[in-house]
Amino acid sequence: MIELRDVTFAYSTGKAVFEHFNWTAARAETWAVVGASGGGKTTLLMMLAGLRLPTSGQVLIDGQIIERPRPRTGLVLQEYGLLPWATVAENAALGLKLRNYYGPDGRHAPADHTVAPEKERVDFWLNRLGIAAVRNRFPAQISGGQRQRAAIARTLALKPDVLLMDEPFAALDAPTREDLQNLTFELQREHQLTLVIVTHNIEDAVFLGQHIMVLGVPPQTLPAIIANPQAGDAEYRSQPAFFQMCSDVRRRLPAQTAQPA
Amino acid sequence: MQRRDIIITTAIFLLAWQLLAMIVQRDILPSPMQVAVAIVAQFGVLAQHFIASALRVIISVIIAIALAVPAGLAMGQMPRLNRIFSPIAYIIYPIPKIVFLPIVLLFFGATDFSKVLMIVLILFFQILVPVRDDAAGIRPELLNSVKSLGAGRRALFRFVYLPASLPAVLTAVRLSIGTAVAVLYITETTATLLGLGYYIYLNASTLFDYPATYAGAVAMGVLGLLLYFFIDWLERRLCPWKFAS
Numbered sequence: 117m118i119e120l121r122d123v124t125f126a127y128s129t130g131k132a133v134f135e136h137f138n139w140t141a142a143r144a145e146t147w148a149v150v151g152a153s154g155g156g157k158t159t160l161l162m163m164l165a166g167l168r169l170p171t172s173g174q175v176l177i178d179g180q181i182i183e184r185p186r187p188r189t190g191l192v193l194q195e196y197g198l199l200p201w202a203t204v205a206e207n208a209a210l211g212l213k214l215r216n217y218y219g220p221d222g223r224h225a226p227a228d229h230t231v232a233p234e235k236e237r238v239d240f241w242l243n244r245l246g247i248a249a250v251r252n253r254f255p256a257q258i259s260g261g262q263r264q265r266a267a268i269a270r271t272l273a274l275k276p277d278v279l280l281m282d283e284p285f286a287a288l289d290a291p292t293r294e295d296l297q298n299l300t301f302e303l304q305r306e307h308q309l310t311l312v313i314v315t316h317n318i319e320d321a322v323f324l325g326q327h328i329m330v331l332g333v334p335p336q337t338l339p340a341i342i343a344n345p346q347a348g349d350a351e352y353r354s355q356p357a358f359f360q361m362c363s364d365v366r367r368r369l370p371a372q373t374a375q376p377a
Numbered sequence: 378m379q380r381r382d383i384i385i386t387t388a389i390f391l392l393a394w395q396l397l398a399m400i401v402q403r404d405i406l407p408s409p410m411q412v413a414v415a416i417v418a419q420f421g422v423l424a425q426h427f428i429a430s431a432l433r434v435i436i437s438v439i440i441a442i443a444l445a446v447p448a449g450l451a452m453g454q455m456p457r458l459n460r461i462f463s464p465i466a467y468i469i470y471p472i473p474k475i476v477f478l479p480i481v482l483l484f485f486g487a488t489d490f491s492k493v494l495m496i497v498l499i500l501f502f503q504i505l506v507p508v509r510d511d512a513a514g515i516r517p518e519l520l521n522s523v524k525s526l527g528a529g530r531r532a533l534f535r536f537v538y539l540p541a542s543l544p545a546v547l548t549a550v551r552l553s554i555g556t557a558v559a560v561l562y563i564t565e566t567t568a569t570l571l572g573l574g575y576y577i578y579l580n581a582s583t584l585f586d587y588p589a590t591y592a593g594a595v596a597m598g599v600l601g602l603l604l605y606f607f608i609d610w611l612e613r614r615l616c617p618w619k620f621a622s
Contacts, residue, residue: 162521165521165525166525167521167524167525185524185525185526185527187527189525190525191521191522191525191526192522193518193521193522194518195518197518197519197522198522199519199523199536199537199540200618201540201541201543201616201618202540202618210523210526210536211526211527213536214523214526214527214528214532214536215527217532217535218527218529218532223529224527224528224529224532225527253621254617254618254621256618256621257621267522270526271526274526274527280525
């Protein structure tokens with residue numbers, strides 16, 4: 117489903133973040149990417165999203181080389197992803213509105229996109245994510261958890277097959293965080309999504325990633341991958357195996373260099 | 378502002394004016410009542426001048442918005458374009474453009490076009506700069522998330538940049554209304570026979586009809602105030618998210 121072939125990525129400063137990097141992820145797998153700040157987690161996600169292009173090599177999703185955002189890939193960011201001037205319902209409808217705006221051109225919207233009434237599909241997702249009651253509120257008027265649910269609703273309304281999440285639960289309190297983790301996994305199973313979640317939070321990674329990629333000090337050449345087959349099971353969180361896995365991942369992380377606050 | 382506050386403030390203003398008129402006791406400061414009588418007596422004429430002035434200022438504001446908003450959004454979105462035009466805007470912005478009025482009149486004559494052009498010239502830069510800064514300040518996270526939904530440049534403009542700049546546009550217009558009306562007055566004191574500026578100037582310096590002069594000034598104040606209220610109303614309609622608690 118996802119393939120990185122000999123990918124090198126360097127910023128304009130010349131510092132390489134990825135060098136001849138190869139990686140594959142199969143359909144409907146869940147991947148968590150952890151690593152120190154500046155290790156290339158977000159860069160990897162941006163390349164998968166088509167928002168950054170590798171300096172050399174190829175990023176392929178479903179056999180297609182990614183050179184721009186792919187209509188069937190959904191992206192959920194930590195914060196600021198919602199339009200502050202639009203209500204929850206309007207935000208959730210944004211992706212569909214954009215598709216209807218362009219029509220089925222194969223670039224901005226899938227070639228088989230049919231201009232559909234937005235309301236029905238948006239209502240379904242607002243209900244599914246439990247935010248129908250706040251549909252007419254603005255992002256500033258709802259909680260962080262509800263905002264993140266709105267961002268997920270907006271993405272899933274587009275029926276993606278790949279879901280990319282960048283620190284999606286970072287700003288949330290612990291109960292909301294667990295709640296959204298469960299929901300994310302449920303939705304991933306329901307819709308057979310290939311999920312890639314980038315996080316600095318080890319518990320997020322261990323709960324959601326059936327495969328955990330640990331990025332060391334850049335440049336990244338060979339990803340360290342840990343199999344974590346119990347991911348997604350709600351019971352897993354309270355089992356010793358979960359804590360063991362967390363400490364395994366923590367051990368593999370490079371020592372964090374002092375970061376300015 | 379609440380309606381009650383406006384009524385109280387107006388009452389205090391009128392009272393202060395009345396007291397001042399009673400203390401000064403001169404023709405050049407008529408009381409509010411004398412001015413009210415003048416307004417009623419000359420209502421028809423005053424209305425004609427009021428409409429002429431209102432049309433000029435409204436058309437100017439619309440043209441200034443129509444030119445400055447796309448230019449500001451383009452500069453805010455495209456750093457290369459901004460690098461070329463920002464120094465030009467920076468140099469022209471502080472020049473008091475009203476000093477070019479005689480030249481504009483020489484070029485375009487005593488027409489409505491000259492007056493509108495003068496106001497547009499001044500408002501253009503007052504709107505351009507904040508809109509550009511707002512567009513440049515949009516968080517990359519927001520842009521990335523909308524791009525990931527499939528938005529290209531055209532859709533980003535329509536769904537992100539334009540609505541994001543609306544509050545800046547309305548604030549800039551609100552701040553510019555005072556300037557626009559002041560410039561309007563100056564442009565109307567020369568080379569026209571219609572407009573509140575002409576009406577005030579004629580009554581003050583030729584006919585020496587002071588209550589009528591004040592009536593014109595009140596009309597001009599009302600014009601500015603109505604425009605101000607209109608922008609407030611527009612902001613509540615177009616940017617309800619700013620007022621949501």
